[in-house]
Amino acid sequence: FVALRLYIDDWRWADVPIYMRVGKRLPKSATEISIHFKKAPAVLFNKNLSDQNVLVIRIQPDEGISLRIHAKVPGTSFRVELVKMDFHYGTSFGKASPEAYERLLLDAMSGDATLFARRDEVEEAWAFIDVIESAWSAKKDAPGLFPYPAGSWGPDEADDLLARDGRAWRRL
Structure with a gap:
């Protein structure tokens, strides 16, 4: 199991954390990219909205894209609701794409x-x-190893990694 916080050394992505986790014997096998947009600095409508707008690109299984956004309900009220747009490759084209190794x-x-x-x-x-392996071999700044039970989402330390930044892993 590995959980990482990475940064891209590029002006466009400066200060944008990228979190990644991967492991064996997790409760679900899924590969996806989840983009959590920044909350607006000023909220015009419902000030109690806690969820962020999220774009999810599902790579496998169930390939597709979904967008979860806050949208104003049509009409004269100033009510905002969380809505989801969802595209599933298999449903849209009548058949699922081939499995990874089949393709x-x-x-x-x-x-x-x-x-x-x-x-x-x-x-x-x-x-x-190699950078990580070299640090482990030299035993300087080497991260600890944290066991986790099969069927869990990994060690608690993976949750702590995001909690330190006021974030949490997306539930799959």
Whole structure:
């Protein structure tokens, strides 16, 4: 299990935390990107809205995109409600996309390398991991190992990572 807070060294993404968690034997197998938009500095309507607007890109299973936003209810009132727009690939096209390995094997047999990692991508991924492995080997600034029970969402320390920033993991 790994839980990380990362930053992109780029002016456009300055001070934007990116949180990632991945592990084995979690209660659900899902790959998604969840973008939580900043709350507005001034709220015009319902001041008690606590949820953020969220864009979720579901990679697998159940590929699709959903957008959860606060929207003003039509009419003369100033009431705002949380609404969800949801696109499911399988429902929209009448069939689900192939499973991950099925697609990969079909592409390999047809000579399509689109989904395969290039050498430079693999080298960059290992460069990222090598920094962590070197710190562990040198035993300086090495993060601790935190066991967690199978079927859980990981160790409590993963929740603490986000709680320190006033955030929480999105429920899957």
